[in-house]
Amino acid sequence: MQRALISMMAEWCKPAGRVRGVLLDISGVLYDSGEGGGIPITGSTEAVKRIKEANLKVRFCTNETQATRETFVEKLRHLGFDIALNEVFAPAPAVRQILKERGLRPHLLVHDGLLPEFNEIDQSNPNCVVIGDAADNFSYKNLNKAFQVLIGLEKPVLLSLGSGRYYKETDGLKLDVGVYMKALEYACDIEAEVVGKPAKMFFLSAVSDMGLEPDQVIMIGDDIVNDVGGAQQCGMKAVQVRTGKYRPCDEQHPTVKADGYVDNLAHAVRILLEHPH
């Protein structure tokens, strides 16, 4: 009975291909953000180390847009994580690429900490709006300004760095960029283009960077829609941790069912490494 239970719980770590790599969400999986930089989730620094020692490939796939990738990685290293800049996939570098390819000049509604990512980008006479998790910068005045830019364009283009509803900080749940994306969509009667999770291209670029196929990779995240659902749509197995923004009702989500639910990242890694790969 015990054995049957363990086996059932661990179905997710037996994808069609042998597991060769892991994609990890960061906020709510590695750590909870908040005042003073946030705090690591119990066992997570050790879990990342164990993944690497087991010679599994790993990439970190985040919708974090409150800081440049450099600053963000530095913070995580400071919190004790073994993480390198080129292992982290974040929306800002992805949107920079899009802006360049399409000749778009953004009006930015983002966190002050993200601004340096756009230093080289022409922002004069804007012909699109880019929004990220701007937090306190989501004032009425700033949202109104972004709206006025959009409504003044013949074909309004809104690029959203993620579409999350909320995330967990150490002092509670906080509204995420998706909420303001929806607000601007409604105001202008348009549909935003999402850069970052759950966009397929975003997951696939991280998988491809490991030299793997989606069925060789497991996604571990705390967001049932953007982490789990997004990764599954790319052909990965995906597990939800019961940390971060996880809520028990996620396990009865109307459209997304995770391949497994685990207490936290350490639990996921324990199961993963108990199974030969």
Next chain:
Amino acid sequence: MQRALISMMAEWCKPAGRVRGVLLDISGVLYDSGEGGGIPITGSTEAVKRIKEANLKVRFCTNETQATRETFVEKLRHLGFDIALNEVFAPAPAVRQILKERGLRPHLLVHDGLLPEFNEIDQSNPNCVVIGDAADNFSYKNLNKAFQVLIGLEKPVLLSLGSGRYYKETDGLKLDVGVYMKALEYACDIEAEVVGKPAKMFFLSAVSDMGLEPDQVIMIGDDIVNDVGGAQQCGMKAVQVRTGKYRPCDEQHPTVKADGYVDNLAHAVRILLEHPH
């Protein structure tokens, strides 16, 4: 030819019943709001006077929620309008009624100017959220607080004082409450209950207050969806003015077609009074 044109333009003022009353939107029809109280739209003070002199009944049907009804009416009188308190239908008194009937204790996310409307309402231990056009009070912090109240309720109840996308102030278009309603709907995966236009009950209570039937009343507004579409769904004819938030593309709206388009309120009243009723 000239006669045919006039006749075609004026179809809207020949409803099935004889026209006995007029419902007027206020912001964008009577005046444009803004710094210093706003400015009357050319010809509007005179137009209201002419409606009353012609013995047409009139009610003002507004989604204005930046001030108490008393303060709002006083401002309009100061701008030169012949308008009385009991002629004005606004969302705050309507939502007060709902709160009382259903035993709801609101967390308020509204303009400071509206707060006195809720003086008598128990706001302890809130079991619902009421949002109005809070303007600068729509800070990240305040929206997040409203979200946290909602997400903490077993059955989140969100009452929205209107669902407008934007309105026009003297210095440009401004985001309206509907945008933040959509934001909270998305954040909590719920549907708000709209109090005010375009809710049927709201229009019908104003019509009933005149002692008339919907087909005896013409609605005149600048919002193609909330004024025109809402009134039409109640069986009224409805005309859009080319003032306030009007935009030329409104005349090709995918789902709502006004019964007529006029340059402004004065123009509408001129046509109305040229036809015997």
